[in-house]
Amino acid sequence: MKALALFSGGLDSILSMKLVIDQEIEVVAIYVDTGFGSLNDRVSYLQRMCDFIGAKLEILDLKEKYLGEVLFEPKYGYGKNFNPCIDCHGFMFRHTARLLEKYDASFMISGEVLGQRPMSQNKDALGIVQKLSENEDLVLRPLSAKLLPMTKAEREGWVDREKLLDIWGRSRAIQLEMAKKIGLENFEPPAGGCLLTDVQFSNRLRDFVANDTLEIEDIDTLKVGRQLRLPDGAKLIIGRNQEDNEKLEATNSKKYLKARIMDAIGPLVLFEKNASEADKKMAADFIVSYGKTESEKVYDVNFGDFIVQGKKLVSKDAIQKYLIV
Template sequence: MAKEKLEKTGAHFVFTGEVLGQRPMTQHRGTLRLIEKECGLEGLLLRPLSAKLLEPTIPEKEGWVDREKLRAFSGRGRKDQMRLAAELGIEEYPTPAGGCCSLVDPVFADRLRDRLGRLGPEEKLTREEITLLKVGRHFRISDAAKAIVARDEGECRVLHFHRRLGWRLEAAERRGPVALLLGEPSEEDLLMAASLTASYGDGRSEPLVLVRADRAGESRVIETAPVSRDDAAAIRIG
């Protein structure tokens, strides 16, 4: 497919974000060379993040790309990529996905089944939705609405990154996770999402917590009681 796109668009080469050794089973030298060969892109597949550790490609040899400006990233850590993002002024980016197939994960499968069962006749599952199926704790609040509550800082960034898809919720005066309310929620659904958000933050033991909810220029502060873990577990997906 990449070669077809290259030929159709008149592009000179293809580049990817692969990093040498980041995924031991698929991103070692031998596999990277094999991918290049099988795609029919020998010499035309540039990996800018690890280029200095690999043989020069045609774009580098021809001077289309300055090899000296490319990187020598390797290994499973992501500190180099995060440092580069900071240098480039990129502050918002989703947490990288793991290297395993999500379809064999029973939790992911439950979430996917839940979403597919509610797709309209003309609806299609989007890439963003698939990304979000891998993130956070999922709760089926109603047939029309689902909430996702982050489990760590990385997931908070992911949900914040996708905030345009629905209501973004976060405790107003206490530390706690970011949550995202998706679908076509009712007022009751929004209140439940606020309660879920409160129940996973530092105010979980308090009688009432203030939760800020934002969507497309609209902003509200909701005072709510944290939902009990038993009640949360009853509507959790996966």
Template structure:
């Protein structure tokens, strides 16, 4: 009979973490789940903005999974300056885009360790699968994450446990190693079989990442912010308001000195309105169109160019000329411009 124990489950609500939760729960282990908000989760950002472009509001899958399996869950916001500093200076570098996956996992595991100790729990477990992701789920990086987070022997991966060294929880009989799995690689076949065996019927479809940092277009905007600050002689850093703006609107680099962000929806227009301070606000007059902001120190030519780009979106795009209002503090100027029609020029400026 397994020894009674308590565990902290790190869950996203995806199939793997849901299966890991079900595997440990069925062994009679008391479980408390945690889910982390980094500021870069795509679906959670969409939720906070009121839904997707089609109007659908995505679920918080971690909260849903915990409810389905009747487990208490703690929602932990780690999106502050400590996390943002790690993103800019990752010890183990980035993946294909702006994703420092190993450093991010270490960061989360350290926070989970604090919760484990506060709760008097015996171990932490995740839905990680050996070899499923090329950077953060190799055998060597799984070991690095365990070591650097201070969780030696206290970090269980139930889906791949039989392929990894036994943890303290297995050695002490808190969990039965024989009732864990030996899954590896990117195939989902065993997970689908296991879902049927465990009665898990609800998970996000299609499966996939939920992090803006893994997205190529987002990564370009992310590094553009860092490069622009460095070029201006400032510290390379990402601020909390940058996180909001990076996932909002169309971004155009007018020059090393100035950037334009143009809203795409009413929600994005409203978000940009909240970030006008210290920036210029642009909007076409007498025609329905987007709100836009310009940050930096644009030249007069760049002001006109920004106005032409703003005029090309919305109801004024086919007009011969559009008046665009430029507000910057107490300064109000109006530019009568032709909407920019040069697609190649616009695309060359788009970040």
């Protein structure tokens, strides 16, 4: 018997897999890459967690479908930030269900816990997610199974319902105790990986979609550096350190020019193409201000297609109001 698990990387999804693996069911952990989960930094973590409990890891790239099907028009709305959790879970189950045949698996599981999140994991919400999965009877939540209607896996005896749990509510005491018992350490905090639950990232995303059409390659640019929206609408992203600079250097979005100060050390910058002359001038001053530069001296800032002269501002206070925070 095999099952596919929605695997977020969080403790609940790990424990839900463990409960099923303990019943001698093979589990393939499906990590859905929506583009908002900081996947690049986490693959080795995800693999380590799967190795620990004995599940196989598969990464399912659904970035394009996520933008098209979920992010902008979630039927069941957003959580506190830009997180459309109910639609998102339904979407993940729906697409994971399409892999059941490939893996010769019979049902799906997730780490959802009844009552853990007031909006997206109450009884109604879990029912809606099941409907959105288009495979209602194949969705099992091992951590709260005893509090939920029976699913096919239990009815058919594929899993022993008695060995599943009845966890309810926001406390994670039982899960932490379970983790301790099996020696599981260094797991991520809840929703640790999803940027859509982060206030600052959500503000950046809101600003972006108010000014432009979001494409997949834009998502990574929203994760890096200081982000500013200048008065005539141009977007400016300034690296804060070497790591940011390297990430910005590696981007290949057609929307931006890469810029640097000439003859001085300074940040790498992405700057929107087709900016007004006033925004170009302001960007040059801001870039010079974040460089190792001297007051009163005029520097050339190379934007690739053109060069603009800039001067260090007396104070960075003038920059603050353009920061997207």
